[in-house]
Amino acid sequence: MTSTFPTPVRSPRLALTVLCAGMLMVILDGSIVTVALPAIQRDLDFSPADLTWTVNAYLIAFGGLLLLAGRLGDLIGRRRVFVAGLTLFTTASLLCAVATDRQMLIAARFLQGTGGAMASAVSLGMIVTLFPDPVERGKAFGVFGFVGAAGASIGQVLGGVLTESLNWHWIFLINLPIGTAAVVLACRVLAPESGPGLRAGTDALGALLITAALMLGIYTIVETGRFGWASARTLGPAALAALLLAAFVARQATAARPLLPLRTFRSRNVSGANLVQALMVSALFGFQILMALYLQNVRGYGAAATGLAMLPAALAIGTVSLGLSARLIARLTERRVLLIGLALLVAALGLLTRLPVHSDYLVDLFPTMLLAAGFGLAVTALTSLAMSDAGPDDAGVASGLFNTTQQVGGALGVAVLTTLAASRTDRLTATGHDAATALTAGFRLAFALGAALLITAFVLAAAVLRRPGPADSPAGSPGEPTDTRSDAAPADRLSPAA
Template identity: 40%
Template sequence: MTDAPPAQATRNGGLALTVICVAQLMVVLDATVVNVALPSIRADLDFSLDNLTWVVTAYSLAFGGLLLFGGRTGDLFGRRRMFMIGVSLFAAASLVGGLANSEAMLIIARAAQGAGGAIAAPTALALLATTFTEPAARSRAFGVFAAMGASGGAFGLLLGGILTDYASWRWALFINVPIGAIVLLLAPRVLHESQGSGTKLDLPGAITVTAGMSTLVYGLTKAASDGWGSTSTVVTLGIAAALLVAFVAIEHFATHPLMPFRVFADRNRTGAYLIMLFLAAGMFTTFYFLAQYLQNVHGWSPVRTGVGFLPMPTTIMFLSVVVVRRLIPRIGIRPFLTIGPIFALAGMVSFAQLDASSSYWPFLGGLLLLGVGMGCSFVPLTMTAVNGVAPHETGLASALLNTGQQVGGAIGLAVFGTVFAHAATDRAGELGSGAGTATGQMEVFVAGQQSAFQAAVVVTVLALVASLALIRVNKVAPPTASPATTPGSDPAREEESARTAT
């Protein structure tokens, strides 16, 4: 079975877009939805403080480590099939996590959620790219999808706060079960299956890249907690580097590589991956530190904290769906990928000025600036990532964009977490015994946060540099008319056709 032609594929376009975007939002939400619930989880399951971080880390570890593998399975075995498998695993793991009665049970369930998300997220974007080929519909679809991805983290804080305060932390996981069931019920009715490429799965490449990416994310997490110079961090990152070098060597000689390096030949696509990497580092840092800032410094409840973040996802969704996706056909992609990092940079500068006496208004100003930056960036980044890619490799291109976001967030938390720790320690030393008072603790936290955001400013500058140096594309083209590799087709010829279409 080959993909349906565009007219047929978009017959239920609105419902198809809803199914894809709901699945994407569900996956993105769970990266942050448990953050505000961690104190409740610790008390309920008697977590140790060290193991509590694994509730978040286990998800990121599996998600980041398996993304390339998950995206490629859609290209090889059928995108709808793998999308449904990913959603099924995610929903089942959510149910187990909600029922967890021990540390180990919850951590394993969170890792299984990450594995399901690593399959569902890149296949969702690949389905979007091959389902919507008419320019106006494609632009609208990418706008909604990008808004879900960019704003999901902030919505996760809000939802986690509401469910934790008014129900239980368990409902932050249970809620995925009915949502996943609805997605699985509708997917076969509105999404068309693609035929696999017919090539074999590059098993050595899949094993080395999964092990390498997982070890890298783990090493970055250890850097945040133990420091960059610790033996555990150095050894773990060394192993990750060796595994990733081995992956590159395997891919160079593989007949059917998991990640053909020609996907990076397009400077615009490579630029999009780098911009996503740097912007995600800043965005994840914002959620992590400012959620604690509102609760620890200003004494806000989890629900109030979630509501306080609401202007950011609202801004992102408005710009992505209403403004940017309508203007891209007129003025192109490049202006937004210049404006977006500039606004994000202004937001990071604003956050670096916050202190214990700051009111909500400067906090809100920074949120709006960052929201405008992300709202301008995520639609064109998503479109650029799959622009001109051979249809049988859209899953790979999608996975790389998701990998950039996930690894960027992990790197950001590790680097900025280390900066935070050093600055906070220095401030505590200056305060002496006063660091143990409530006022002293706030000053210590604020000092660390300000230094972390100063470092985030530098990384956001790198996003702007990547945009100015690499992005040249202005218009994007849909996939070629044959959105899947059929038996007897020539992948190289399809790729060349897709590239020349732009």
């Protein structure tokens, strides 16, 4: 089918800046809230169990709607979905800031997650069409990855500063000028698109099944810390989520216009990159949470100091993402750069398996922060591989799928690693160990599992992923030289007729 989406815009780099500004706001919000939770709890009289829903409501909406939002972008125009998502996110941020009770804040956080999903789901697809040249596209993915790392770290620092110097309401109010500027610029800079329309492929039943499966699955994961992995409150919803997912797959196999064509997974790069990403973010999202807990609960850092302590990791990731990753990919191929990045991350978490109670920051933690630069290499290469078979008409759903595996993998990783750490800590505390020793032992065990997940991702990447061939670039980049090295076999191409 001929694409109805225009590729050229007057300034692709300015368009990329707008996309990054929107995503910075969304990612910033994901981390800025965590350090303000104690203040929110005191002000709005949250119970400990209810407090988690200020995070969970956002995660469930965000992760559950990414795939649907990506497909909507393909059908009605990615700019339209991006602008609508930013508008909803900004409006919901204002509602969060003026919330006067728990119910209003939780509902507004759900709306924030919905808007964030809409904006995030189509961003990578827009980059694919903005930068048809593989080298320039790699650089753009690097910049986008840098924004993600910077947003997460800035959020931790900024959240602590705003909460301590003003109040928690300002962590949401800061989104208003960013969101407003991003919406205005997006309308002026991003090229208008006219997709084939909802009648060309709504698959309402498929959308309902996958959204329900993802929301229920993420809900089950985030609630394991409350009910436990083996409880009926966990196993029942997990089984139902699995049934809904199976029904969705069956629907996609028979639907005339499926929401997620199963041919997508025939590409070893698409399937492999999404699996590798799920394993990688499972380890690294858990690392981010556990390291913050270690710094605050064992070493006694404050909220702002914790963010500053983890800032070198973001700077290392950003430095690599902004320039080095794209140059290395052009010289070494995506697969090799990904393997280098994963090896660095294995070393980073490996060092933390020996983390002492009375650590010295420069000796015990700073090397890990520097090795986190491997994420800047890995995520840029993974993004390129995951989007390598996406044409203009399905770039949105490919982008949504990639973001979905990130969110589900992250939620699963945090749930598993924090539960494992807590169980180890509880056992040691029960046998008479002091709190700091028990906590640190729990963190070390979780970091060891994280390292094992990264090793699994390394093996999978080495066995499955290949460099995309000339015909596999999203724009079909003519004249791109064929790599004759042993790891450069072209990825399996999606069949247009499938």
